[in-house]
Every structure is written in structure tokens, then in C-alpha cells.
Amino acid sequence: MDNKKIQEERMKCYFIQATKEILKGEGLKCISVRNIAQRAGYSYATLYNYFKDVKDLIFLCIHDFQVECEEFVKQETASLPEGIETLKAISKSYMKYFIQYTGVYELLFIERINENKQITESVCTLLDKLCQNNWDYCVKEQLLSQEASEATKIQLRNAVSGLLLFYINRKYPNSYKDLTVLTEIQLNKILSF
Amino acid sequence: MDNKKIQEERMKCYFIQATKEILKGEGLKCISVRNIAQRAGYSYATLYNYFKDVKDLIFLCIHDFQVECEEFVKQETASLPEGIETLKAISKSYMKYFIQYTGVYELLFIERINENKQITESVCTLLDKLCQNNWDYCVKEQLLSQEASEATKIQLRNAVSGLLLFYINRKYPNSYKDLTVLTEIQLNKILSF
DNA sequence: ATGTATAATTAACACTGTTAATATATTTTG
DNA sequence: CAAAATATATTAACAGTGTTAATTATACAT
Structure with a gap:
């Protein structure tokens, strides 16, 4: 039926x-x-x-939150022109989402759940995906090589992950203001090419 | 008595x-x-x-593991001359320790325990501490400015944290070999000045 | 309307951390 | 050295957790 x-x-x-x-x-x-x-x-x-069990249920939320994060970032950065500044804006917006919903951050990056490779990989590369067309633009405009863009993309992902992990999970640095300062410095360093 | x-x-x-x-x-x-x-x-x-409770007990282990990690890295890198290559070696050794003892990684970086600011900060900056004399050396040799060394130090810390988080917690990338390749690229990128 | 299949609920089990009451050592005192 | 007092270790119990089996309530087909 x-x-x-x-x-x-x-x-x-x-x-x-x-x-x-x-x-x-x-x-x-x-x-x-x-x-x-x-x-x-x-x-x-x-x-x-x-x-099947509660892990199965929780697991189903991951995809929804991923989509929500994507929409959140897109809405915040849609009007911006392609380029380096937008890469910064996307990274900051992405961080903003997870800092606003730390429970979602925990689920997507911290909690050990049934390891579904598909979902796991798409979570790990979510920021990459959000940035992709901007990276393509930078390569097209010859701001950096294709090869360098790949490495820098990963660099950006790791930097953002590290900052979020320490801030959300270890309150380091201990104020949001300090985090924004730290983030600004790091983004400028990574995205200066 | x-x-x-x-x-x-x-x-x-x-x-x-x-x-x-x-x-x-x-x-x-x-x-x-x-x-x-x-x-x-x-x-x-x-x-x-x-x-007082089990959290109190677990918390006491953190300091010991921190010392152990420090000794592990020092033993593996003691014979190396100060400089950029040693910064790479220290980073890789640090990662090696936590990949070998993922339970220790979970305790130090993932698990939410009684928030002791002192310990929390020293855990977050453990890699910085291990690298410190090499950073001082690089500044002294004028390989980079004091200011740049501070930013790069944090960059290194975040990169290593991001790589460890994804690999240990999300099996991304899914082989140790892939991780070493990824790590090599990232370290070279961060430590080329 | 009655019997059957289906879905929702309660009861129970094996865990978890923690506390109170009890049993066992140990120490102090007569 | 024996008895009383103290300190320490153990068991029983409570309030949680996820999960399963048995039971009750509901919807549907005959």
C-alpha cells in the first residue's frame, strides 16, 4: 500500500x-x-x-543540517562577487553557523556515529564545496595555479576546522571577539596569493 | 599523619x-x-x-598524557638541528603520537570534561610549546619576522588539529598513507618562508 | 460485528554514574 | 593484649541510559 x-x-x-x-x-x-x-x-x-536504533535516527539528521548550513552560507554570501574576499566571507559564515548551533557541530564533527563513508566525506568537504566556484574563479583569473588552489583549499578547511574545534570544544580562545581576530589573521595569511 | x-x-x-x-x-x-x-x-x-567523581579522575590523566606526548616527540626529534625541517618533524611526530593513541586524542581534544582553563590552554598550545625553540631560531636567523612566526605557529597548530580531527574522528582520508601525503603537502605549504 | 494484522505501550534487562547503608580492617585506648 | 573507636572497602539501591519482549490498543478486511 x-x-x-x-x-x-x-x-x-x-x-x-x-x-x-x-x-x-x-x-x-x-x-x-x-x-x-x-x-x-x-x-x-x-x-x-x-x-533500527537511536544512532540510525541521529544519523539521518546529518544530511539535513548539512543542507541547512549550505543554505545559511549561501544566503549570507550570495550577493558577493567571486574572488578572494568571498572565500573569506564563506569561511566566516560557515564558522558562524556552527558556533550558533554547537550541537550541530558536535554531531557532524565530534560524535562517533555509524560510519557511512558517503556522508562522512561530504561533511568533511562541505566547506570545499561551498568555496568551489570561487576557487575555480581564482584559477581562471590566474590568481593561482590549479595545483596551488587544491592545496590552499585543504589548508583553508583544516584551519577553519582547527579554530572551530578549539573554540567550541575547548573554549580557546575564551571570547568570541578573540576568535574573530584570530580567524581574520589566519584567513588573510592563507588567502594571500 | x-x-x-x-x-x-x-x-x-x-x-x-x-x-x-x-x-x-x-x-x-x-x-x-x-x-x-x-x-x-x-x-x-x-x-x-x-x-569526587569519575570526571575528576579522568581529568588527572590529561596532564600525564601531555607530558608523555612531549617526551615522545622530544625523543624522536632530539638529535635534529634547529630549523624548518625540525618543525616539520615535530609536527609529524606529534601527529604520530595521537594516531597511535587515539583514546588519548579523544580525551585531550574531543571529550567534554570539567573545564579547567589552565590545563585546557596547555593542551591547546602543546604543539606551540614543542616548536617554540625552533620558532625562536627561525626568527633569530631572520628566516621570518617575529610577527609572522606567531601567525605561522597558529597556522601550524590549526592545520595539524584539522588533519587529526578528520583522520581520527572521521576516517578522512581513509588510509594512513593518504594522510601522510596530505600532511606533507600541508606542512611544506605552511613552512615555506 | 468479529477476527486478524498492525502499531503503540508497558515491563523488563543490562548497562551507566553515584550515594547510603553495611561490613571489614585498622588504629587508639583502657 | 582485648575492647572501643575510627577509617576504609563493599554491597545494595537509585535514577539514569539504550534496547527488546510481552502486552495492550487500534485499524482494517471479511
């Missing part, structure tokens, strides 16, 4: 929605089967009729 | 030792009060006579 599928998808959606709300609000540490189910308006065991 | 103190310290040491063994062996996910106590040869509740 087709109705079965529709209803099943709707139910799944309720649980996924609840999970996403908790992650964005209270954070990863507040995720529990009973907590999710309560917010979805069902008993905790009902969840297991639609998901 | 002085004997009291000695005995108390000995007891603490048994639990700390057990915790460190589990962390270096099975990893952070295998840490539990009952598991630690069993390995130490005591009941789980005995632990609470010597530590």
Missing part, C-alpha cells in the same frame, strides 16, 4: 524533527531515546518501529 | 594507572567506573573515597 509508506515517512519525520530540535536547542548531551520520543509525542519504544 | 597521605596517593595512583591503561588500550568508550575499579583491583564505590 502507498498509504503505508506515506504514514511511515510521516512518523519518521516526527522523530527526526524532534531530534533536530533537541540538537539545535539543548545540544547533543540532551539527546536520549525517551527525550526524543516525548517531544515527538510517542512512547520511547515506538521509535524502534521506525528506526 | 604522613602515612595517610602516602597511602592515599598510592591508592589514587592505582586508579589513575588503570584509567590510563584503558584509555591507551581500549579507548575512551570503554571507560566506566566499574571497569576502572576492577582493573585497579577494588570495588567501584571505593573510587569515590579518593575522587
Whole structure:
């Protein structure tokens, strides 16, 4: 029956929605089967009729957050012209998203979940993807070689990851202002070619 | 009484030792009060006579691992002359330590524990510290300015952190060989001045 | 309307960290 | 040296966690 599928998808959606709300609000540490189910308006065991386990459910949120982050950055940088300054703006916007939703950061980069290679790789290279057309532009305008752009892309990804890890996970530096200063210096250093 | 103190310290040491063994062996996910106590040869509740809670105990391991990492890197790079190549060697040795003991990496950089500013900062700047005399050397030899060395130091720290995070936590890239290639490129890029 | 398939719930299990009450050593005192 | 007092270690219990089995409620087809 087709109705079965529709209803099943709707139910799944309720649980996924609840999970996403908790992650964005209270954070990863507040995720529990009973907590999710309560917010979805069902008993905790009902969840297991639609998901293999809680990891399976949480895993499904990753893709949604990835898309959300992408849209967030695109909206913030859509009006900017292609080039180095936009690469900086994208990087800062990307960081802004994860600093605003640290629970999402934890899920995407910290939490050990069922290792799906596809998703894992697309999470790791999300910033690369967001920057891609700007890198292409810089190469086309001969601001740097194709080879150099590849290495610099990875450099940018690592720098941003490092800054986020220390700031979100270790409160280092201990103020947002200090982080922005640090970020500015690092971005200028990496993106001066 | 002085004997009291000695005995108390000995007891603490048994639990700390057990915790460190589990962390270096099975990893952070295998840490539990009952598991630690069993390995130490005591009941789980005995632990609470010597530590406020399990976080307090785990926290005490951080300093030891930091020292161990420091000694590991120093031993591997002691014979090298000061300079850029040694900065690379130190970075690679530092990465090697954490890849060998991923449980230690998790504890120092991933796990959310009682936030002690002192320790947190010293963990975040451990690589900086290990490199310091080489940076001083490079500045003295006028290979780069003091200001540039500060920015590059942070750049190196972030790059290494990013590489470790993705590789250890997300298996990206998915082979150690690929990681070494990626690392080599990144280090050469950062340390070419 | 009744029987059957399906979905949702409660009860239970094996874990987790932590605390209170109990049992065991150890030390101090008569 | 024996008894009382103190300190230490252990078991039992509680409130959590994820997960599964058994049970109840619901929807659907005959």
C-alpha cells in the first residue's frame, strides 16, 4: 500500500524533527531515546518501529543540517562577487553557523556515529564545496595555479576546522571577539596569493 | 599523619594507572567506573573515597598524557638541528603520537570534561610549546619576522588539529598513507618562508 | 460485528554514574 | 593484649541510559 509508506515517512519525520530540535536547542548531551520520543509525542519504544536504533535516527539528521548550513552560507554570501574576499566571507559564515548551533557541530564533527563513508566525506568537504566556484574563479583569473588552489583549499578547511574545534570544544580562545581576530589573521595569511 | 597521605596517593595512583591503561588500550568508550575499579583491583564505590567523581579522575590523566606526548616527540626529534625541517618533524611526530593513541586524542581534544582553563590552554598550545625553540631560531636567523612566526605557529597548530580531527574522528582520508601525503603537502605549504 | 494484522505501550534487562547503608580492617585506648 | 573507636572497602539501591519482549490498543478486511 502507498498509504503505508506515506504514514511511515510521516512518523519518521516526527522523530527526526524532534531530534533536530533537541540538537539545535539543548545540544547533543540532551539527546536520549525517551527525550526524543516525548517531544515527538510517542512512547520511547515506538521509535524502534521506525528506526533500527537511536544512532540510525541521529544519523539521518546529518544530511539535513548539512543542507541547512549550505543554505545559511549561501544566503549570507550570495550577493558577493567571486574572488578572494568571498572565500573569506564563506569561511566566516560557515564558522558562524556552527558556533550558533554547537550541537550541530558536535554531531557532524565530534560524535562517533555509524560510519557511512558517503556522508562522512561530504561533511568533511562541505566547506570545499561551498568555496568551489570561487576557487575555480581564482584559477581562471590566474590568481593561482590549479595545483596551488587544491592545496590552499585543504589548508583553508583544516584551519577553519582547527579554530572551530578549539573554540567550541575547548573554549580557546575564551571570547568570541578573540576568535574573530584570530580567524581574520589566519584567513588573510592563507588567502594571500 | 604522613602515612595517610602516602597511602592515599598510592591508592589514587592505582586508579589513575588503570584509567590510563584503558584509555591507551581500549579507548575512551570503554571507560566506566566499574571497569576502572576492577582493573585497579577494588570495588567501584571505593573510587569515590579518593575522587569526587569519575570526571575528576579522568581529568588527572590529561596532564600525564601531555607530558608523555612531549617526551615522545622530544625523543624522536632530539638529535635534529634547529630549523624548518625540525618543525616539520615535530609536527609529524606529534601527529604520530595521537594516531597511535587515539583514546588519548579523544580525551585531550574531543571529550567534554570539567573545564579547567589552565590545563585546557596547555593542551591547546602543546604543539606551540614543542616548536617554540625552533620558532625562536627561525626568527633569530631572520628566516621570518617575529610577527609572522606567531601567525605561522597558529597556522601550524590549526592545520595539524584539522588533519587529526578528520583522520581520527572521521576516517578522512581513509588510509594512513593518504594522510601522510596530505600532511606533507600541508606542512611544506605552511613552512615555506 | 468479529477476527486478524498492525502499531503503540508497558515491563523488563543490562548497562551507566553515584550515594547510603553495611561490613571489614585498622588504629587508639583502657 | 582485648575492647572501643575510627577509617576504609563493599554491597545494595537509585535514577539514569539504550534496547527488546510481552502486552495492550487500534485499524482494517471479511
